[in-house]
Amino acid sequence: MLSDDVRDALFALERAMWAAATRYDPDFQETRFAQDFLEFGRSGWVYTRAQTILPEGAPIDATLTGLHARPLSLEHVQLVYDCAVRDADGVVRHAHRSSLWSRLGDRWVMRFHQATPYEPSDLGSPTHPPSSFPRRREPTGARGKAKDPGVPRPRERQLGQRRQAALDGVRPDRRWRARRRAA
CATH class of the missing domain: 3.10.450.50 (Nuclear Transport Factor 2; Chain: A,)
Known part of the structure; x- marks a missing residue:
C-alpha cells in the first residue's frame, strides 16, 4: 500500500x-x-x-x-x-x-x-x-448470458473483412468479384 x-x-x-x-x-x-x-x-x-x-x-x-x-x-x-x-x-x-x-x-x-x-x-x-467511476459491464446476449469475447460480433466481422480487403488491395465492395474471378 x-x-x-x-x-x-x-x-x-x-x-x-x-x-x-x-x-x-x-x-x-x-x-x-x-x-x-x-x-x-x-x-x-x-x-x-x-x-x-x-x-x-x-x-x-x-x-x-x-x-x-x-x-x-x-x-x-x-x-x-x-x-x-x-x-x-x-x-x-x-x-x-x-x-x-x-x-x-x-x-x-x-x-x-x-x-x-x-x-x-x-x-x-x-x-x-x-x-463513483463508471464500471464496465460485461457484454451479454439476448438471454442475459455473458457473450464469448473470442467470438466476433457481426460488426467486428464486417470491419475485419474490410481490413483484410484493404490489405489485399481490393475495395471491400468489389472483393467478392475479385474472389469470383480468381476461382
Missing part, C-alpha cells in the same frame, strides 16, 4: 507542476520529468519531454480538486484529479487529469500525463471519487 507520506509527497509534486516558481524552474523540471516523458494535452496535442520543459512562461491560474492516488506497484503511482484553469480572458477550462509517477532511486519522476476536457454540467459535479 501507499504510505501517507509518499501520497502527500506526490500530491505536493503534482501541485508544484502548476506553480510558477517550480513550473518554470529548469532544474526542478529536469529532475521531475522522466527521460521518456509523454503528455496528451487537453488540446489533443502530444508533447514530449523537450517540449514540456519550459524556461519561462506566465503563471497558471489552476485549481486542482479531487486528488486521488492509485498505487499500480511499489514503484509506480497514478494520480487522478480534476483541474480548472482560468486563462487570460477569464475563461475557465476543465479537464480530468491523470499522471503516472515512477520512483527512480530516492526520487519520483512523472512519466506520463493526460488531460481530457469536460464540462462540469455534463457529469453533475466537477470531482468524481474513485468509488
Whole structure:
C-alpha cells in the first residue's frame, strides 16, 4: 500500500507542476520529468519531454480538486484529479487529469500525463471519487448470458473483412468479384 507520506509527497509534486516558481524552474523540471516523458494535452496535442520543459512562461491560474492516488506497484503511482484553469480572458477550462509517477532511486519522476476536457454540467459535479467511476459491464446476449469475447460480433466481422480487403488491395465492395474471378 501507499504510505501517507509518499501520497502527500506526490500530491505536493503534482501541485508544484502548476506553480510558477517550480513550473518554470529548469532544474526542478529536469529532475521531475522522466527521460521518456509523454503528455496528451487537453488540446489533443502530444508533447514530449523537450517540449514540456519550459524556461519561462506566465503563471497558471489552476485549481486542482479531487486528488486521488492509485498505487499500480511499489514503484509506480497514478494520480487522478480534476483541474480548472482560468486563462487570460477569464475563461475557465476543465479537464480530468491523470499522471503516472515512477520512483527512480530516492526520487519520483512523472512519466506520463493526460488531460481530457469536460464540462462540469455534463457529469453533475466537477470531482468524481474513485468509488463513483463508471464500471464496465460485461457484454451479454439476448438471454442475459455473458457473450464469448473470442467470438466476433457481426460488426467486428464486417470491419475485419474490410481490413483484410484493404490489405489485399481490393475495395471491400468489389472483393467478392475479385474472389469470383480468381476461382
